[in-house]
Amino acid sequence: MAEQKGKILVIGGGISGLTTALEAAEVGYEVILVEKNPALGGRVSRFYQYFPKLCPPLCGLEINYRRLKPNSKIQTFTDSEVVSITGNAGSYKATIKTNPAYVNDKCVVCDKCTDVCPAERDNDHNYGLDKTKAIYLPHEMAWPARFVIDRAKCPDGCTKCVDACDYDAIELQAQETTTEVEVASVVYATGWKPYDAAKIENLGYGNVSNVINNVTMERLAAGNGPTKGVMLRPSDQKKVEKIAFVQCAGSRDENHLPYCSAICCLASLKQAKYVREANPDAEIYIFYIDLRTPGKYEDFAAQIQNDEKITLVKGKVAKITEGAGQNPVVEAEDILNGGMVNLEVDMVVLATGMESSLRGQSVPEAVQVDENGFVAPSIQKNGVIAAGTVKFPADVNSAIQDSTGAALKAIQTVVGS
Ligand SMILES: Cc1cc2nc3c(=O)[nH]c(=O)nc-3n(C[C@H](O)[C@H](O)[C@H](O)COP(=O)(O)OP(=O)(O)OC[C@H]3O[C@@H](n4cnc5c(N)ncnc54)[C@H](O)[C@@H]3O)c2cc1C
Numbered sequence: 422m423a424e425q426k427g428k429i430l431v432i433g434g435g436i437s438g439l440t441t442a443l444e445a446a447e448v449g450y451e452v453i454l455v456e457k458n459p460a461l462g463g464r465v466s467r468f469y470q471y472f473p474k475l476c477p478p479l480c481g482l483e484i485n486y487r488r489l490k491p492n493s494k495i496q497t498f499t500d501s502e503v504v505s506i507t508g509n510a511g512s513y514k515a516t517i518k519t520n521p522a523y524v525n526d527k528c529v530v531c532d533k534c535t536d537v538c539p540a541e542r543d544n545d546h547n548y549g550l551d552k553t554k555a556i557y558l559p560h561e562m563a564w565p566a567r568f569v570i571d572r573a574k575c576p577d578g579c580t581k582c583v584d585a586c587d588y589d590a591i592e593l594q595a596q597e598t599t600t601e602v603e604v605a606s607v608v609y610a611t612g613w614k615p616y617d618a619a620k621i622e623n624l625g626y627g628n629v630s631n632v633i634n635n636v637t638m639e640r641l642a643a644g645n646g647p648t649k650g651v652m653l654r655p656s657d658q659k660k661v662e663k664i665a666f667v668q669c670a671g672s673r674d675e676n677h678l679p680y681c682s683a684i685c686c687l688a689s690l691k692q693a694k695y696v697r698e699a700n701p702d703a704e705i706y707i708f709y710i711d712l713r714t715p716g717k718y719e720d721f722a723a724q725i726q727n728d729e730k731i732t733l734v735k736g737k738v739a740k741i742t743e744g745a746g747q748n749p750v751v752e753a754e755d756i757l758n759g760g761m762v763n764l765e766v767d768m769v770v771l772a773t774g775m776e777s778s779l780r781g782q783s784v785p786e787a788v789q790v791d792e793n794g795f796v797a798p799s800i801q802k803n804g805v806i807a808a809g810t811v812k813f814p815a816d817v818n819s820a821i822q823d824s825t826g827a828a829l830k831a832i833q834t835v836v837g838s
Contacts, residue, residue: 427512427606427835428452428453428603428605428835429441429442429451429604429605430453430455430506430513430515430604430607430608431445432455432609432610432611433463433610433778433809434462434463434497434499435462435465435610435809435810436463436482436485436824437610437809437820437823437827438456438610438612438809439489440825440828441610442454443488444828445832446492446494448832449494450494450831451495452495453602454496454497455502455517456498456500459522459559459569460499460565461489462562462563462564464636465478465481466546466562466563467548467639467640469639469642469695472687472688472690472718472721472816473717473721483562486562498519499522501520502517502518504517504518506607506785509804510804510834510837511606511834512838513605515603515607517599517600518599519597521597522567522569522570522595523569523592523595524568524591525567525590525591526590527590528566528567528568529590530568534582534591536585537584537585538581539579540554540574540575540579541555541574542555542574544647546559550647550655551647556571556591557571560645567590570582572593575593606804606830606832606834606835606838607787607805608805608827608828609788609805609807610808610809610811611778611779612778612809612810612811613776613778614780615634615635615636615773615775616672616773616774616775616776618670618671620677621671621677623741624667624670624769625743625769630655630656630747630749631655631769632769634771635692635770635772635773638770639692642695652699652700652703660700661767661768662700662702662704663703664696664704664770665705665707665749665769665770666689666692666708666769666770667708667751667769668685668689668709669685669737670774672685672772679793682775682814683814684816685772685774686709686712686714687816690722690725691725692770693705693707697731702730703730705730705731706751706764707731707732707733707734708751708753710735710736710737734762735756736753739754739761749765750764750765750766775810777790777795778794779794779796780794785805787804787805788807795813798813804834806834808823808826808827809827
């Protein structure tokens, strides 16, 4: 290994940022990992299962946490954002702003505080489908493993959690802190966000009952989700017997996302399997324009398509309206059989695409983004490097491969500086 000259700053603690941080640290480089949420893991921590193996994503995260925990080369800042970066490759100054968690490292996650907490908040991990207490664990596999307090939800003067805590772990007066760091290389791994389906007016999201998006579907299926894995629709908790998936919801559309997100077809096929496993009698309809399941995923797709309870309808969905009993009605073309389809179902899942986390955000001058907010693939002006889905929509495997390459690029910047 070349002589250590400087540190690597990795922004974003999802699977991509974790990969870059671990790959660089495990060959001896010092890394500062900054995550804006209270826990690491990113979007993957909210999935029920990963395609193609359909194992729980928490297994993959657990392996990364086991690598991370003993590694003294990685300094992790959660609840934090990088508010400024100045300098050039080899010599950057960055300012990290950290919001207080109001709970320190003495927390043993014993739950006594949540038992006495009188206030609630929307559970963002479950996309608002249920509530947590104002003092909460971000999710059951959260790292750092400690509670966090949503102070805006605390009743005035309430100290019940402080009184209940046997470990002196709660600090209600904690303040925001600022840390200045000097680093040689900066890696952006801030990932993606789901496209806002409410912008696709004809598909009824937000107006028609029981039209949800695909990320919410992951939580509805998850055993540790709001319905404990029982497929119940949001409006009245009715068991889902008949469901439609609408592909390319906003994707490949100049008015919304002009590109294909690469994973939505696979995600819907995976979710169709969730439905069939939860209810063997369930009927599933998938409306698609082209089914895109490239390379090694062909077999996975074929296996699910062979299920006689899953019907694929090639045709664009014209609109979704509210029918009787809070049932959404899907109106679509059926290109292969000819004519229009009017299908009443219990629930519709919109396969919304992946949008860059940076779209619409202001980014430091050194970071060049394209018209869709994705970071341009090459090393940036000033040596800033991007990793994973902030660069292009991708599955986890591709994001990990790209992030491993980003670790090498970051090391080269450190060594060359
Ligand atoms: C419905 C759906 C299902 C999917 N299912 C699968 C599947 O089964 N198998 C599969 O291989 N892939 C699947 N994918 C793709 C998978 O989600 C991505 O490949 C994966 O999330 C990429 O990880 P990432 O780290 O690049 O991004 P993210 O998971 O988005 O992580 C980015 C991290 O950066 C943090 N961050 C953002 N901005 C900042 C900031 N300014 N400062 C600090 N931190 C910040 C975020 O909080 C987050 O923790 C699916 C995608 C969708 C839409």
